[in-house]
Amino acid sequence: MLILFLRAVLLYAFILFILRMTGKRQIADLQPFDLIITLAIADLASTAIADTNIPLLYSIVPILALYLVQQTVARLSLRFRRFRTFVCGSPLLLVREGVLQEGVLRLANYTVSDLCDHLRSEDVFDLKSVQYAILETNGTLSVLQKKKGDQPQPKLSHMLILDGAWCRTALRHLSIQPKALRALLRRYGVREIEDVFYLQYLGDGSLRLQLRERRGAKVLDIPQKEVKELCL
Amino acid sequence: MFVKVRRVFTLLSVLFLLFLFILPSLYLKDRCAELDELCGQVLYAARSGDAVEAQRTYVVLRTRYEQMRRKAELFLNHGVMDDATVPLHEMDVYLKTGDTLALEAAAVRFRLALNCMLAIETGDLRLFL
Numbered sequence: 001m002l003i004l005f006l007r008a009v010l011l012y013a014f015i016l017f018i019l020r021m022t023g024k025r026q027i028a029d030l031q032p033f034d035l036i037i038t039l040a041i042a043d044l045a046s047t048a049i050a051d052t053n054i055p056l057l058y059s060i061v062p063i064l065a066l067y068l069v070q071q072t073v074a075r076l077s078l079r080f081r082r083f084r085t086f087v088c089g090s091p092l093l094l095v096r097e098g099v100l101q102e103g104v105l106r107l108a109n110y111t112v113s114d115l116c117d118h119l120r121s122e123d124v125f126d127l128k129s130v131q132y133a134i135l136e137t138n139g140t141l142s143v144l145q146k147k148k149g150d151q152p153q154p155k156l157s158h159m160l161i162l163d164g165a166w167c168r169t170a171l172r173h174l175s176i177q178p179k180a181l182r183a184l185l186r187r188y189g190v191r192e193i194e195d196v197f198y199l200q201y202l203g204d205g206s207l208r209l210q211l212r213e214r215r216g217a218k219v220l221d222i223p224q225k226e227v228k229e230l231c232l
Numbered sequence: 233m234f235v236k237v238r239r240v241f242t243l244l245s246v247l248f249l250l251f252l253f254i255l256p257s258l259y260l261k262d263r264c265a266e267l268d269e270l271c272g273q274v275l276y277a278a279r280s281g282d283a284v285e286a287q288r289t290y291v292v293l294r295t296r297y298e299q300m301r302r303k304a305e306l307f308l309n310h311g312v313m314d315d316a317t318v319p320l321h322e323m324d325v326y327l328k329t330g331d332t333l334a335l336e337a338a339a340v341r342f343r344l345a346l347n348c349m350l351a352i353e354t355g356d357l358r359l360f361l
Contacts, residue, residue: 021238021241054309054310057252057306061252064245068242071242
């Protein structure tokens with residue numbers, strides 16, 4: 001019995017350390033590949049805890065293998081955007097400017113009732129007050145509510161450059177020419193697109209940019225009037 | 233700091249796994265070859281009617297097996313080890329009773345169990361699927 005207790009304690013410490021190393025703190029943060037690893041690790045550990053016929057290595061080796069796979073997938077996801085989209089999917093816009101996107105709901109296997117359930121958990125009780133609703137890759141729903149009265153309605157922010165690469169879908173959606181944007185960035189001292197960590201189009205029509213660490217991680221704000229000239 | 237710790241841990245994990253892929257299989261290969269040879273000597277002595285030599289070789293075989301077992305249980309399922317231990321103990325009984333046919337059958341089971349251990353550790357493709 002003491003052996004079972006000690007094995008459980010040892011494996012608990014090992015799993016705690018492994019999960020800490022993976023860098024995730026709660027289930028809500030988990031991407032699909034993280035979730036698989038977490039469930040598999042739990043199952044592998046419980047087998048070795050209860051059965052003294054099985055050496056601890058029978059659990060430790062597969063857990064380490066899963067950890068290495070998870071680290072590889074996480075690194076590849078950071079490095080290659082397409083791989084990240086393949087593994088994690090991309091956020092889905094379920095409500096755009098107050099209009100439910102039927103095709104996107106079908107794509108996400110989401111019914112209107114599911115959406116209403118999720119909205120209620122975000123303290124939103126009617127669809128009328130939703131300006132944007134986004135189904136995030138970890139399964140949570142982000143909601144941007146409409147402004148009341150005559151206030152201008154909020155708009156979504158879009159990433160235009162991420163990790164030194166153009167986000168062409170967003171550029172097309174906002175009708176921004178990469179060539180014109182490159183010229184604007186040159187005026188702000190940014191020579192290469194690869195030096196940009198991110199460039200975000202904000203809801204108020206301005207841009208926010210941050211350079212990579214090797215370029216001093218400088219943050220720049222580009223005002224609305226300069227951005228307007230970019231749009232076709 | 234955390235990134236550094238993670239990198240070191242990842243590197244250590246890779247090294248530890250490589251160690252486990254290489255050393256146990258090399259150790260088992262050596263020991264199993266030695267045990268197989270000793271088992272053959274026991275059978276040869278028993279077949280030629282030299283009971284004293286057969287018993288003496290069996291004691292060496294058993295001692296060597298027990299030495300290996302203690303280490304192998306750290307990385308092999310204990311059930312797999314038992315599959316080899318039981319026929320080895322049976323061999324002792326058949327040596328004492330002089331039942332050569334039963335002794336040979338037990339020796340075959342012992343050798344098969346050794347092969348199974350080797351297959352697990354050396355990455356036999358039959359066990360992959």
